[in-house]
Amino acid sequence: xxxxxxxxxxxxxxxxxxxxxxxxxxxxxxxxxxxxxxxxxxxxxxxxxxxxxxxxxxxxxxxxxxxxxxxxxxxxxxxxxxxxxxxxxxxxxxxxxxxxxxxxxxxxxxxxxxxxxxxxxxxxxxxxxxxxxxxxxxxxxxxxxxxxxxxxxxxxxxxxxxxxxxxxxxxxxxxxxxxxxxxxxxxxxxxxxxxxxxxxxxxxxxxxxxxxxxxxxxxxxxxxxxxxxxxxxxxxxxxxxxxxxxxxxx
Amino acid sequence: xxxxxxxxxxxxxxxxxxxxxxxxxxxxxxxxxxxxxxxxxxxxxxxxxxxxxxxxxxxxxxxxxxxxxxxxxxxxxxxxxxxxxxxxxxxxxxxxxxxxxxxxxxxxxxxxxxxxxxxxxxxxxxxxxxxxxxxxxxxxxxxxxxxxxxxxxxxxxxxxxxxxxxxxxxxxxxxxxxxxxxxxxxxxxxxxxxxxxxxxxxxxxxxxxxxxxxxxxxxxxxxxxxxxxxxxxxxxxxxxxxxxxxxxxx
Numbered sequence: 261x262x263x264x265x266x267x268x269x270x271x272x273x274x275x276x277x278x279x280x281x282x283x284x285x286x287x288x289x290x291x292x293x294x295x296x297x298x299x300x301x302x303x304x305x306x307x308x309x310x311x312x313x314x315x316x317x318x319x320x321x322x323x324x325x326x327x328x329x330x331x332x333x334x335x336x337x338x339x340x341x342x343x344x345x346x347x348x349x350x351x352x353x354x355x356x357x358x359x360x361x362x363x364x365x366x367x368x369x370x371x372x373x374x375x376x377x378x379x380x381x382x383x384x385x386x387x388x389x390x391x392x393x394x395x396x397x398x399x400x401x402x403x404x405x406x407x408x409x410x411x412x413x414x415x416x417x418x419x420x421x422x423x424x425x426x427x428x429x430x431x432x433x434x435x436x437x438x439x440x441x442x443x444x445x446x447x448x449x450x451x452x453x454x455x456x457x458x459x460x461x462x463x464x465x466x467x468x469x470x471x472x473x474x475x476x477x478x479x480x481x482x483x484x485x486x487x488x489x490x491x492x493x494x495x496x497x498x499x500x501x502x503x504x505x506x507x508x509x510x
Numbered sequence: 511x512x513x514x515x516x517x518x519x520x521x522x523x524x525x526x527x528x529x530x531x532x533x534x535x536x537x538x539x540x541x542x543x544x545x546x547x548x549x550x551x552x553x554x555x556x557x558x559x560x561x562x563x564x565x566x567x568x569x570x571x572x573x574x575x576x577x578x579x580x581x582x583x584x585x586x587x588x589x590x591x592x593x594x595x596x597x598x599x600x601x602x603x604x605x606x607x608x609x610x611x612x613x614x615x616x617x618x619x620x621x622x623x624x625x626x627x628x629x630x631x632x633x634x635x636x637x638x639x640x641x642x643x644x645x646x647x648x649x650x651x652x653x654x655x656x657x658x659x660x661x662x663x664x665x666x667x668x669x670x671x672x673x674x675x676x677x678x679x680x681x682x683x684x685x686x687x688x689x690x691x692x693x694x695x696x697x698x699x700x701x702x703x704x705x706x707x708x709x710x711x712x713x714x715x716x717x718x719x720x721x722x723x724x725x726x727x728x729x730x731x732x733x734x735x736x737x738x739x740x741x742x743x744x745x746x747x748x749x750x751x752x753x754x755x756x757x758x759x760x
Binding site for chain 2: 271274275276277278279280281284318342343344345346349350351353354356357364365368369370371372373374375378379381382383385386387388389390391392393394395396401402403406409410413414416417418419492494495496497498501503504505506507508
């Protein structure tokens with residue numbers, strides 16, 4: 261059996277952020293599996309079958325990919341960003357753990373990618389330059405109370421923060437609640453950064469004092485960053501630079 | 511003035527993890543600045559001057575890079591991993607904020623890279639597949655008490671965790687103290703992952719129950735990951751797969 265499964269990250273959008281390692285496995289693949297807009301990034305070619313599926317079918321998609329690999333196909337599961345950060349790698353491994361025992365013996369690799377928070381941070385400076393955390397704001401898979409608890413603890417730890425999936429049409433109210441919790445917990449006016457379509461031609465970066473944030477500033481194409489209490493803004497003629505200093509006064 | 515400064519990430523070691531974007535600016539550079547082992551990764555060529563410097567001179571190195579860019583040079587500051595994660599981007603921006611006012615008007619870009627925790631996570635599955643934090647365990651730039659506070663709050667938040675700079679010859683005791691604090695705060699036997707020389711030919715991945723961790727398991731070439739309370743290990747004939755499920759029971 262020569263099949264294999266690679267779970268790869270395509271980065272946030274710009275092809276110049278796809279690693280050569282990922283390009284290499286895509287060149288060897290017989291099948292590419294993933295959410296419609298990510299599969300749309302893969303150039304068609306002879307011998308490659310593209311399997312695009314809708315959102316929220318991650319486990320079905322994973323089983324399909326594992327089944328094909330077990331039949332000897334060379335299968336690439338594509339995520340945007342990094343596959344291990346709120347993306348397909350955990351879904352595929354969940355399917356492995358609870359699925360056909362033979363799937364455990366497959367050649368399964370995870371190939372990292374540039375996750376959205378790193379591209380967003382780079383686009384405005386270095387706001388994640390000190391200790392930080394990454395929180396998925398979707399409550400599809402966890403109770404909202406746990407999200408709020410984590411926001412308050414992250415503020416108490418004085419982490420910089422990155423927020424994935426801040427707001428969607430089916431969850432219009434969560435981001436506003438998160439902002440309110442953060443305003444209370446942080447008690448200052450540190451910058452929140454809205455990076456929309458990061459690395460794409462229509463990228464926009466908006467830096468807003470936390471007290472002035474409104475829930476409509478985020479959507480599902482936005483990754484949101486929040487500075488720590490020590491994050492600095494360097495004003496200049498062009499877009500300001502935001503960074504969190506490496507050191508804390510001792 | 512046509513000079514510019516790009517602060518780039520070379521990824522964890524394997525050239526197949528360097529983005530085409532970074533290769534592109536390196537091809538245009540006149541000067542490359544960085545810590546000795548990172549500059550050693552850049553191929554020499556006519557018209558390119560390599561400026562390698564020792565560790566712990568990040569601000570001097572930053573000023574040198576900014577000075578050269580202000581003189582019209584095309585300067586690339588190299589970090590391993592991602593430049594915005596415990597690397598050179600924050601140091602350069604600190605030098606900008608406190609340095610020559612003209613430096614603010616320079617063309618300064620930060621280009622993201624594959625940071626060590628993402629490569630380490632991919633190498634063993636998806637241990638950062640749910641909310642997580644990244645903490646620099648070096649107390650060179652912050653008090654140890656703050657590190658311990660963050661460890662305890664991160665455990666309370668049930669984050670998966672990534673630890674950079676876990677242990678060095680000049681700080682032999684910190685990692686042991688961190689492990690003790692984590693053992694107390696977590697109160698379970700979740701897996702700790704030691705990823706040494708990740709993505710290099712001599713990469714090693716070691717998965718150890720938290721209660722059995724000893725301080726000698728980490729050094730400066732190791733990035734350490736710790737699961738959340740829900741992290742799973744999938745046993746199989748080859749190396750086990752570790753992942754943190756996407757969902758929390760509601």
